[in-house]
Amino acid sequence: MNNDNIDTSWMADAACKGQTAIFYPEVGGTTDAARAICAECPVSHKCFSYSARTEERHGVWAGQLLSDRAIPRPKYVRPIEPIKHGTSGGYLAHKNRATA
């Protein structure tokens, strides 16, 4: 995904500015401190939108450890079988009968 056109100006007001380590905990590490900061963050809604649009996969964003986030997957769509038609001549005959 090209993230060049996504607004990042809200990051200047982020409560986590300069505190990256606690937002990227080791596997099994706590996220409590990061989540507490997010709870007070004035731009958490923009942070959430940004993380969703940029499909962030790591770290705490808007109070969520992204590995916790249920990522919507496209539903399986069964391929549509092409309808088997008769001959084009038969179709034209049918069409002409319908309009006559």
Ligand code: SF4
């Ligand atoms: S919501 Fe949390 S991760 Fe997002 S900008 Fe604010 S403090 Fe940082």
